[in-house]
Amino acid sequence: MDLTLLKSKLHRATVTGASLHYEGSMTISEDLAQMAGLMPYEKILVGNMGNGERFETYVIYGEAGTGQIQLNGATAHLGKIGDRLTIMNFASYPAAEAAAHKPRVVVLDEKNNVVRHDTGVSGPELKVV
Numbered sequence: 001m002d003l004t005l006l007k008s009k010l011h012r013a014t015v016t017g018a019s020l021h022y023e024g025s026m027t028i029s030e031d032l033a034q035m036a037g038l039m040p041y042e043k044i045l046v047g048n049m050g051n052g053e054r055f056e057t058y059v060i061y062g063e064a065g066t067g068q069i070q071l072n073g074a075t076a077h078l079g080k081i082g083d084r085l086t087i088m089n090f091a092s093y094p095a096a097e098a099a100a101h102k103p104r105v106v107v108l109d110e111k112n113n114v115v116r117h118d119t120g121v122s123g124p125e126l127k128v129v
Contacts, residue, residue, distance in 0.1 A: 001094075001095050002092040002093060002094055002095070002098075003092065003093055003094075003095060003098040004090050004091070004092050004093075005090065005091065005092075005093055005098055005101050005103070006088060006089075006090055006103040007037065007089050007090055007091040007103055007104070008036040008037045008038065008088070008089055008103050008104035008105065008106075008120070009036065009086055009087060009088040009089070009103065009104075009105055009106070010028070010032060010033075010036050010038075010069075010085075010086070010087040010106050010108060011086050011105060011106065011107045011108065012049070012084050012085075012086070012107060012108050012109070013028075013032075013069045013084065013085045013086070013087055013108050013112060014067075014069060014082060014083070014084055014085075014108065014110050014111065014112055015069050015070070015071060015079050015080065015081050015082060015083045015084075015085060016066075016067060016068050016069050016070060016081065016112070017068065017069075017070035017071070017081065018070060018071045018072075018076035018079070018080065018081065019070060019071070019072045019073075019076060020073070020076040020077070021073075022072035022073050022076075023072070023073055024057065024058075024072055024073035024074065024075070025057055025058050025059065025060045025072045025073065025075075026044065026046065026057050026058070026059060026060070026069070026070065026071060026072060026075060026087070027060050027061070027062040027068055027069070027070035027072060028059055028060075028061065028062060028068065028069055028070075028087070029061075029062050029063065029064060029065065029066050029067050029068040029069070029112070030061040030062060030063065030064040031064040031065055032067070032069075032106065032108070032112065032114075033059055033061055035104075035106050035114070035117060036087075036089075036104055036106045037089075037104050038059045038087075038089060039059065040059055040060055040061055041058050041059065041060070042058060042059050042089055043056060043057075043058055043089065044056065044057060044058065044059055044087050044088060044089050045087075045088045045089070045090070046075070046078075046085055046086070046087050046088070047085065047086045047088070048078060048079045048083050048084075048085055049083070049084040049085065049086065050079065050080075050082075050083040050084060051078075051079065051083070053078040053079065055075055055078050057072075057073075057075050060072075067111060067112030067113070068112075069085065069087075069112060084110075102118070102120035103118075103120045104117075104118065104119055104120040105117070105118040105120060106118075
C-alpha cells in the first residue's frame with residue numbers, strides 16, 4: 001500500500017507579481033523551488049493565508065535569486081501582491097518508507113528570504129539526471 005504524504009513546502013511565501021494573461025502556472029524563483037525540491041511542471045497545491053483560497057497549478061522556474069512568486073493565468077484572481085502563501089506538493093511512498101519520511105520545509109520571510117530550511121529527506125536523495 002502506498003501513502004500520499006507531504007513531499008515539501010514553501011511556507012509563508014509572499015506573492016511578488018501576478019500575470020492574468022499568462023497561460024497559467026506559478027512562477028517560483030528557481031533557487032527557492034530547488035531548495036524545496038520542486039521541479040518544473042510539477043503539480044502544486046497552494047493555500048492563500050490572506051483570503052483562504054486553495055488551488056492547484058504547476059511550477060515554472062523564475063530567475064534565481066529574485067525571490068519571485070508570481071500567480072499566472074486564472075490563479076492571478078486568487079491572490080494579490082503581498083499575500084502570503086503555503087505552496088505544497090505531495091508524493092506517494094510505500095508504507096515502509098512513509099514511516100520514516102520527513103518533508104522538506106522552506107520557511108520564508110516577507111521578502112522571500114529563507115528563514116529556515118529543513119531538508120527533511122530520511123532516505124537517499126532523489127536526483128534528476
